[in-house]
Structures are given as C-alpha cells and as structure tokens.
Amino acid sequence: MPAQNKDEGGWKKFLWDSEKKEFLGRTGGSWSKIFLFYLIFYGCLAGIFIGTIQILLLTLSDYKPTWQDRVAPPGLTHYPRSDKAELIIYPEDDETYRTYIKAMKEFLESYDTEKQGDLMKFEDCGDQPGQYKNRGDLESDMGIRKACQFSKSFLGPCSGIEDRNFGFSEGKPCLIVKLNRIVNFRPKPPASNESIPEEAKHKVQPNVIPIHCTNKKEEDAGKLGEVKYYGIGGGFPLQYYPYYGKRPHSHYLQPLVAIQFVNISLNTEIRVECKVFGENIYYSDKDRYQGRFDVKIGVMTKST
Incomplete structure (x- = not known):
C-alpha cells in the first residue's frame, strides 16, 4: 500500500512539481524556448512552401495550360x-x-x-x-x-x-x-x-x-x-x-x-x-x- 502511494505521488509530481515549478519535467522558461523554436521552425517550412508555390504560379499562364499532354490533339x-x-x-x-x-x-x-x-x-x-x-x-x-x-x-x-x-x-x-x-x-x-x-x-x-x-x-x-x-x-x-x-x-x-x-x-x-x-x-x-x-x-x- 505505501508503494502504491509513492508511485501515485511520483506521477503527480512529474505532472506538476510545485517545488521546482516544473510542468511535465520542464520549467516555464524551458517550455517557452521549445515553443519559440518550433514556431520559427514551422514558420520557415511554411515560408518555403508558400514561396515554392508562388514561384510555380509565376511560370503558369492565365491563358494557356503549361502542359497539354493528357490527350494528344485532337479528340x-x-x-x-x-x-x-x-x-x-x-x-x-x-x-x-x-x-x-x-x-x-x-x-x-x-x-x-x-x-x-x-x-x-x-x-x-x-x-x-x-x-x-x-x-x-x-x-x-x-x-x-x-x-x-x-x-x-x-x-x-x-x-x-x-x-x-x-x-x-x-x-x-x-x-x-x-x-x-x-x-x-x-x-x-x-x-x-x-x-x-x-x-x-x-x-x-x-x-x-x-x-x-x-x-x-x-x-x-x-x-x-x-x-x-x-x-x-x-x-x-x-x-x-x-x-x-x-x-x-x-x-x-x-x-x-x-x-x-x-x-x-x-x-x-x-x-x-x-x-x-x-x-x-x-x-x-x-x-x-x-x-x-x-x-x-x-x-x-x-x-x-
């Protein structure tokens, strides 16, 4: 019975350690750095993706399909x-x-x-x-x-x-x-x-x-x-x-x-x-x- 209480206390302490002010083993500052890192990382990925699409759109004509090889002319x-x-x-x-x-x-x-x-x-x-x-x-x-x-x-x-x-x-x-x-x-x-x-x-x-x-x-x-x-x-x-x-x-x-x-x-x-x-x-x-x-x-x- 005491062991069970110890395990239960350990789980609760991992979830929130009031002494060290840690949530899931990390302090607020540590979590902030992780969120900032991933915000910049995925922001760069999104920028690369959007930039690639924009460059591709610049190669497309509003009037004529770039590729017309689906069906050889004419049907x-x-x-x-x-x-x-x-x-x-x-x-x-x-x-x-x-x-x-x-x-x-x-x-x-x-x-x-x-x-x-x-x-x-x-x-x-x-x-x-x-x-x-x-x-x-x-x-x-x-x-x-x-x-x-x-x-x-x-x-x-x-x-x-x-x-x-x-x-x-x-x-x-x-x-x-x-x-x-x-x-x-x-x-x-x-x-x-x-x-x-x-x-x-x-x-x-x-x-x-x-x-x-x-x-x-x-x-x-x-x-x-x-x-x-x-x-x-x-x-x-x-x-x-x-x-x-x-x-x-x-x-x-x-x-x-x-x-x-x-x-x-x-x-x-x-x-x-x-x-x-x-x-x-x-x-x-x-x-x-x-x-x-x-x-x-x-x-x-x-x-x-």
Whole structure:
C-alpha cells in the first residue's frame, strides 16, 4: 500500500512539481524556448512552401495550360453517346431512342440563335469555309475575344429544327460530331489527298478538316449505305479556330458536323468508324477517340 502511494505521488509530481515549478519535467522558461523554436521552425517550412508555390504560379499562364499532354490533339467525340458505344434503336419504339434525342437537344441548346445575339461576343463568319480568325496574341490583355456564330440550321435535317427526332423515328439516325477544344490549336487540312482513303479523297478542299465514316469490319461492306454530312463544307471549317481558352473565350462554339445514315441495312449491327484528316491530326491504338471514334449502330424492326 505505501508503494502504491509513492508511485501515485511520483506521477503527480512529474505532472506538476510545485517545488521546482516544473510542468511535465520542464520549467516555464524551458517550455517557452521549445515553443519559440518550433514556431520559427514551422514558420520557415511554411515560408518555403508558400514561396515554392508562388514561384510555380509565376511560370503558369492565365491563358494557356503549361502542359497539354493528357490527350494528344485532337479528340473526336459524338452525340448521342452511350456507355458501350452502341446505338441500337427500333424506329417504331421511341423508348429505344428517347434518351438519345434528349441528349442531342441538351447539347445543341448552346447553339440556339438567341444565345448568339451579343455582337460583343459573336460575329457572323459566313456559311462557307474560311481562313483562321486572328483575334490577337493568346496571352495579350485584349480581354474577351469574339467567336464565330454557328447556326443549327447548318446541320440540315439533323439540326432538330424540323425533325425533332433527329431521324431516329424514320430509321435514319443522326450523329452530331465535334473536335474537342484545345487552346491555340489550329488544325491543318491535308496537304494532298494521298494520305486519306480513296473513297474520301474527293473531300479534300481548302480551309476544311474533312471527316469520313465507313464500316470498320470488312464483313459489313455495303451494309452501311449512303452517309450524308451536314455542316459548313461538310467538315470543320478553319475560321472557327483557334480557341483562346476559357477565360477570354468562354462563349466559344465549336463547329459541328452532322452525320446521317440514310439507308443503313436493317436488323444488322454495324461497327462504324469516323475519322478526321489533317496534317497535324494523329491516331492512337490506345485511344479510340484520338482523331476518330467508332460506334456500333443498329436499326432494328419488331419482327426480328
């Protein structure tokens, strides 16, 4: 029992020694020196960290990403999209394509004419392919840059203006295609038609990035039928480039191309590949959306 009291007294004395005025074995002066040391030590660490971040920020541009190696330019995407890259529809059953129509309408909302009426932000660049629009240096302090207007009417029957079902109800489905935005990227048309397939050579023309869709598998040859392309020049016109970034070009609209499969074989699932062609457009086996995309399309009837 006395030993227990001694231990208990020793613990209490270590916590606070009234004779030496020590708390946890240290005097007030000792604790003050420790707190001062760590205050200076961690203050220096914080200063080094903040200084490093500030120096790093000085190397970054407000207008252009320092590194753009996440995706090699340019990506090609389409609407509507599905998780499995499949568009299998039954024209007489709107439930099989209702979500596709909704997605296309939502995507095209930003292309409504009334949203492009501010002449401080938009300009009419015409309905024919033209040269690049030079709106000043990328990192100049010119502020908001104008963007070219793009009317949905350029997309013909795939615009959703007259046919609210984008051809799905008639078994003539449409795809809306765009090149992904890349700051200060200027796509270059093919210098010649030697680098593109024979069936797409006629599409080479000045000031347009051509696009062409075909069956990906040889066994589907002849099943795809006629493919129509709607847009300015049937491709991506150069006057919509370059894109100056989100800060000065937040209202920017990419040019679109509508692709319609007007007589695709019924009751057959066809893997379709669409590619754009240009001098600085590349493809990768590791990325199915780099300069191209493929999608399985099937127009079915209830009798199957």
